[in-house]
Amino acid sequence: NAGVMQNPRHLVRRRGQEARLRCSPMKGHSHVYWYRQLPEEGLKFMVYLQKENIIDESGMPKERFSAEFPKEGPSILRIQQVVRGDSAAYFCASSPTTSGVGEQFFGPGTRLTVL
Amino acid sequence: GQSLEQPSEVTAVEGAIVQINCTYQTSGFYGLSWYQQHDGGAPTFLSYNALDGLEETGRFSSFLSRSDSYGYLLLQELQMKDSASYFCAVKYFNKFYFGSGTKLNVKP
Numbered sequence A: 001n002a003g004v005m006q007n008p009r010h011l012v013r014r015r016g017q018e019a020r021l022r023c024s025p026m027k028g029h030s031h032v033y034w035y036r037q038l039p040e041e042g043l044k045f046m047v048y049l050q051k052e053n054i055i056d057e058s059g060m061p062k063e064r065f066s067a068e069f070p071k072e073g074p075s076i077l078r079i080q081q082v083v084r085g086d087s088a089a090y091f092c093a094s095s096p097t098t099s100g101v102g103e104q105f106f107g108p109g110t111r112l113t114v115l
Numbered sequence B: 001g002q003s004l005e006q007p008s009e010v011t012a013v014e015g016a017i018v019q020i021n022c023t024y025q026t027s028g029f030y031g032l033s034w035y036q037q038h039d040g041g042a043p044t045f046l047s048y049n050a051l052d053g054l055e056e057t058g059r060f061s062s063f064l065s066r067s068d069s070y071g072y073l074l075l076q077e078l079q080m081k082d083s084a085s086y087f088c089a090v091k092y093f094n095k096f097y098f099g100s101g102t103k104l105n106v107k108p
Helices: none
Strands: A005-007 A010-013 A019-024 A031-037 A043-050 A053-056 A065-068 A075-079 A088-095 A110-114 B009-013 B018-024 B032-037 B044-049 B053-057 B060-065 B070-075 B084-092 B095-098 B102-107
Touching: A010 A019, A019 A088, A019 A110, A031 A075, A043 A065, A043 A075, A043 B095, A075 A088, B009 B018, B018 B084, B018 B102, B032 B060, B044 B053, B044 B060, B044 B070, B070 B084
Parallel strands: A010 A110, B009 B102
Antiparallel strands: A005 A019, A019 A075, A031 A043, A031 A088, A043 A053, A065 A075, A088 A110, B018 B070, B032 B044, B032 B084, B053 B060, B060 B070, B084 B095, B084 B102
């Protein structure tokens, strides 16, 4: 059973470009969470999605950021018109149930560098 | 938002026991989780306390006291490979809140 997959692992963008990050949850998991991590810091919640629904996006900036989890295919975190401050590691995690209270399974992350 | 506090860094020697504390200012959460993250790696789940008390999983144990708003992760028989960052986390409604992490340095 493959784990959570994210691609690309590293992404370099120039200011003003778009960044598109993909996350395929573990098989059988229908709940996806996206987090952002700056060096030497903890994980900051961004958005929680279930298939075709955004459940909670309160941790995501209102402008330039969007997320989706379509019926078919991976979850996508999209950052438009990137700025240097968007440089960070972005992790997604999945869980099998609506509670998922204890355990989340994390992907390897996408390291975004904005030049 | 919810706040979880951890020491920023802890150093211990191989074979020793170390305790990483987590204090929080929230209520009504489901339980306290612990994750390990090696440099450049993904967080991996270690332990979860739904109820007060001690949970043991091999060399790792975790403790929760809701009345004291406090928990800890206990690592025994430290090995060099335990050098990593350790995060406590709680789920509150739809969100998971993570502490800022404790960097554990294990020395020979």
